[in-house]
C-alpha cells in the first residue's frame with residue numbers, strides 16, 4: 406500500500422526537513438537536472454518494486470525539488486547485465502541531445518546494479534572513461550534492494566545513531582537526504598563515490614585490455630572464489646547465508662602470486678595505530694595469500710567491516726584532499742612462523758586445515774566492527790621473511806596486513822592453471838583472468854600487456870565529471 410507521504414515523514418523521518426513541492430519558496434523552476442528511476446526487481450529479497458511504489462514514489466510526488474525534471478519513466482532491468490544497457494542508453498541520450506544537464510539516478514537494487522549502470526554510463530564503447538561526459542554531474546540516490554548493499558551500509562553505517570537499521574526509514578536515508586536538500590542541516594551531503602578503474606588482460610591479443618569500473622571491491626583469492634560459488638546458491642539461499650556456505654567451500658585454499666602496490670603506498674601499523682610510509686614507490690607483496698581484497702568502502706555487508714579505515718568517521722579515513730586511494734586487506738599464511746615451518750617440512754595440506762581457524766578468527770574480527778586490523782602475532786610467531794628485510798620500515802606484526810595506495814597489480818602464479826587461481830571479483834561480478842597467466846615481470850605501465858589485474862583508484866570527481874551519492 407502506498408504511504409501518505411506527509412504523515413509517513415512526520416512519523417518516520419522527523420529529523421529530515423522534507424517540504425512539500427509547493428513549499429519550495431523561491432526555488433528556480435527551470436529544471437537543471439533530469440531524474441531517472443532504475444529498479445532491479447530481481448536483486449536481494451526482490452523488494453525493489455515495493456520499496457519504490459509504496460514509499461519512494463509517494464515521497465517523490467510529494468516533495469520532488471522543482472529543479473529536477475522527471476518524465477515518469479521507470480526503467481527496470483530485464484536480465485543479467487541489463488543495468489549496463491540502461492547506463493549506455495543514458496549516455497547516448499545525453500550525447501544525442503548535446504545535453505550538459507545534471508543527471509539524478511534513483512537506483513533501487515544492490516551493488517551489482519549500481520556497478521552495471523555506472524559502467525554503462527561512464528565507459529565509452531572503447532572501454533575507456535568517457536571524456537565527453539566529463540562535465541556531467543551525476544547524483545545517485547540509492548535504495549538498498551540488494552543482498553549485501555555494501556555501498557549503502559558504508560555510507561549509512563548501522564552502528565551510527567543517525568541511521569538505525571530497523572527503522573522504517575532505513576532504506577530511504579539517501580532519498581530523504583536528497584529530498585531534504587537545502588532544507589535540513591542534518592541531510593545535505595552529496596559525497597563523491599570512490600571509484601577504481603580495473604584493467605583485465607585481453608584474452609585475444611592484440612585487442613586491448615577490458616576496463617571495468619568498481620565502487621566497492623576488487624578481489625581475488627577467497628573473496629572472489631566465494632562470490633563465484635555463492636551465485637550458484639542464489640535460488641536456494643537468497644540472503645547473506647549463501648556467502649558463508651561458499652566461504653566454507655573455499656577456505657582451505659591458498660592463492661600464489663605477486664601483488665605490486667604503487668601510488669603513495671602506506672601500511673597500517675597496529676603498534677602505532679597509524680600509517681607507515683613505504684620506503685620505495687613500488688612495494689612487492691609475495692603470496693601465497695589466503696585473503697586479498699582492495700576495498701573502496703569500509704564494509705561488504707551491513708556488519709562485515711573488512712576495511713574499517715575507509716569509514717568516513719574513522720580517524721584514518723582518506724581526507725577529501727587526498728589523492729584517490731583504496732585499502733588493500735590481505736592475509737598471508739607464511740607470515741606465521743609455525744605455519745611456515747610446517748609448510749617447509751612438507752606438511753602443507755594439514756597446515757592449511759589448521760590455518761582455517763585463523764581465517765575464521767579474522768572474519769570474526771570483520772564481523773566485530775573491524776577488530777581484525779589490530780590483531781597481532783606474538784614476536785615468536787612472526788616469520789622473518791626476506792621481504793621484511795627488503796621493506797623493513799613496513800614490517801608490522803599484524804595478522805592481517807592493511808595497505809593504502811592508488812594502484813595495485815595482481816599477478817597470479819602462472820604455474821597454477823585452475824580456474825579458481827585466476828578468478829577476480831569486481832563488485833560481485835566474476836571475471837576470469839584467463840590462461841596463461843604469462844610473464845610475471847609485466848608491469849602496470851604496460852597496461853595492455855599485463856597478464857594480471859591492474860586496479861587504479863580514480864575517485865568520484867575525475868570520472869565522467871563527478872559521481873556522487875546523496876548521504
Ligand SMILES: Nc1ncnc2c1ncn2[C@@H]1O[C@H](COP(=O)(O)OP(=O)(O)OP(=O)(O)O)[C@@H](O)[C@H]1O
Nearest residue numbers: 448449482483485486515516517518551552553554
Ligand atoms: N530481470 C533480471 N533477471 C535476472 N537477473 C537480473 C535481472 N535484472 C538484473 N539482474 C541481475 O541481478 C544481479 C544481482 O543484482 P545486484 O547485484 O544488484 O543484487 P544482489 O546481488 O542481490 O545484491 P548485492 O550486489 O548488493 O549483494 C545482477 O548481476 C544483475 O545483472
